[in-house]
Amino acid sequence: MSFVNDVIARVKEKNPAEPEFHQAVEEVMESLEPTIEKHPEFVKAGIYDRIVEPDRTILFRVPWMDDKGNVHVNKGFRVQFNNAIGPYKGGLRFHPSVNLGIIKFLGFEQIFKNSLTTLPMGGGKGGSDFDPKGKSDNEVMRFCQAFMRELFRYVGPDVDVPAGGIGVGGREIGFLYGDYKKLRNEHTGVLTGKGIEWGGSLIRPQATGYGSVYFAAEMLQVKGESMEGKTALVSGSGNVAQYTVEKLLNLGAKPVTVSDSSGYIYDEEGIDRDKLAFVMDLKNIRRGRIKEYVTEYKNAVYTPIDSSRDYNPLWNHKADLAFPSATQNEINEKDAQNLVNNGIKAVSEGANMPTTPEGVKVFMDNNIMYGLGKAANAGGVSVSGLEMSQNSMRLSWSSEEVDNRLKGIMQSIHKAAYETSESYGHPGNYPMGANIAGFLKVAKSMLAYGIV
Numbered sequence: 001m002s003f004v005n006d007v008i009a010r011v012k013e014k015n016p017a018e019p020e021f022h023q024a025v026e027e028v029m030e031s032l033e034p035t036i037e038k039h040p041e042f043v044k045a046g047i048y049d050r051i052v053e054p055d056r057t058i059l060f061r062v063p064w065m066d067d068k069g070n071v072h073v074n075k076g077f078r079v080q081f082n083n084a085i086g087p088y089k090g091g092l093r094f095h096p097s098v099n100l101g102i103i104k105f106l107g108f109e110q111i112f113k114n115s116l117t118t119l120p121m122g123g124g125k126g127g128s129d130f131d132p133k134g135k136s137d138n139e140v141m142r143f144c145q146a147f148m149r150e151l152f153r154y155v156g157p158d159v160d161v162p163a164g165g166i167g168v169g170g171r172e173i174g175f176l177y178g179d180y181k182k183l184r185n186e187h188t189g190v191l192t193g194k195g196i197e198w199g200g201s202l203i204r205p206q207a208t209g210y211g212s213v214y215f216a217a218e219m220l221q222v223k224g225e226s227m228e229g230k231t232a233l234v235s236g237s238g239n240v241a242q243y244t245v246e247k248l249l250n251l252g253a254k255p256v257t258v259s260d261s262s263g264y265i266y267d268e269e270g271i272d273r274d275k276l277a278f279v280m281d282l283k284n285i286r287r288g289r290i291k292e293y294v295t296e297y298k299n300a301v302y303t304p305i306d307s308s309r310d311y312n313p314l315w316n317h318k319a320d321l322a323f324p325s326a327t328q329n330e331i332n333e334k335d336a337q338n339l340v341n342n343g344i345k346a347v348s349e350g351a352n353m354p355t356t357p358e359g360v361k362v363f364m365d366n367n368i369m370y371g372l373g374k375a376a377n378a379g380g381v382s383v384s385g386l387e388m389s390q391n392s393m394r395l396s397w398s399s400e401e402v403d404n405r406l407k408g409i410m411q412s413i414h415k416a417a418y419e420t421s422e423s424y425g426h427p428g429n430y431p432m433g434a435n436i437a438g439f440l441k442v443a444k445s446m447l448a449y450g451i452v
């Protein structure tokens with residue numbers, strides 16, 4: 001058995017029933033294999049076993065009262081995974097599917113992603129199995145206050161800076177920050193994704209979607225191609241998907257799909273700016289379902305999710321580019337094969353780990369430009385890092401300044417991933433390049449600190 005397989009086996013044994021965490025560790029460790037020989041000092045210092053064990057895992061009870069006076073209890077999580085290169089940084093996810101394994105997978109990924117951004121940020125992640133869907137604003141507020149009433153002990157602008165994520169948007173960040181401010185009596189950059197009036201950064205809402213399109217543009221440029229005129233499949237219709245569509249339009253591409261957890265729409269004529277405005281209003285203001293798109297735009301086709309199917313028809317249309325921007329494991333082996341059969345050139349992952357390992361293999365075997373989430377969706381956390389910088393300096397940059405910095409960071413991430421893949425003999429193998437580049441910075445820092 002190889003050294004990395006031993007590490008993976010120990011992770012599985014010590015962390016049973018956490019399949020998403022196992023999957024993330026397996027994916028990273030396998031691509032780190034070539035570093036073992038080059039860096040015996042890492043092996044000697046136990047870096048590989050240390051990096052898969054969180055610095056700290058915080059689990060807590062979140063009791064709250066609904067509008068009818070009934071008491072509910074949810075689980076609260078914060079995993080502070082690694083702070084070798086900066087304060088823990090990573091979002092919060094409020095979704096009924098949240099469990100410890102999912103938070104650990106996300107926190108582990110965040111270590112490497114944050115390292116790639118070129119900014120000084122460690123890795124962490126948190127959340128709850130609370131479902132904000134169908135709750136009143138007051139219920140969401142009471143939940144967020146109960147959540148922060150415990151979390152405030154463990155976070156701080158130089159310690160751990162959480163952010164939004166699935167189910168945690170501007171409304172939730174407002175309630176969370178309001179309670180932190182009340183409890184601590186201080187106005188500091190302890191959360192990112194804040195409102196623009198109270199310490200937020202311009203372009204933060206746009207950052208992940210914009211960044212994943214910038215990353216795709218960089219991959220295309222290596223092959224002498226541009227975004228202009230390319231047809232794109234986008235999944236999701238939340239924050240990431242919406243701004244992916246917007247930047248695709250800015251760069252002259254044609255997005256033709258968006259989805260939610262009930263189904264997807266295919267609009268052969270393209271989702272233009274007016275249609276995007278409709279989707280934003282539908283999802284952000286009216287909190288409706290994506291199927292309403294087809295009542296407004298009759299040419300589009302709605303297909304509901306059918307769990308008896310072993311593939312997602314969204315990924316079975318002719319297109320040049322794919323931007324999975326909904327959730328983990330949304331492209332399986334068959335979906336990846338369908339994309340390849342339909343002539344896909346590049347995949348840029350807005351979501352975290354949206355492609356299964358079997359799906360990734362299909363992309364790699366077919367020489368598809370595959371921008372893994374860790375690199376392609378790092379725009380969000382990058383602008384969060386820029387929000388931290390602005391908070392520390394107590395000033396705010398203009399939209400143009402932040403967008404330019406975001407573009408520059410995405411170019412640096414692409415360059416680091418591409419050049420590292422080249423130097424390890426596999427040019428264009430972005431998973432290998434991104435994982436190794438992200439790892440080296442963290443591992444060298446851990447080595448410098450001794451055994452801590």
Ligand code: NDP
Binds near residue numbers: 164166236260380
């Ligand atoms: P949102 O909550 O804004 O949107 C998520 C979208 O995905 C919604 O359209 C949702 O549909 C859909 N969705 C959720 N679960 C499923 C499912 N099981 N099957 C099909 N569709 C689903 O989240 P974001 O846009 O912020 O996040 C999307 C992805 O991007 C996540 O993986 C997140 O971790 C990742 N990400 C986000 C960042 C950010 O800055 N926002 C940064 C980096 C990564 P519905 O409306 O029905 O719930």
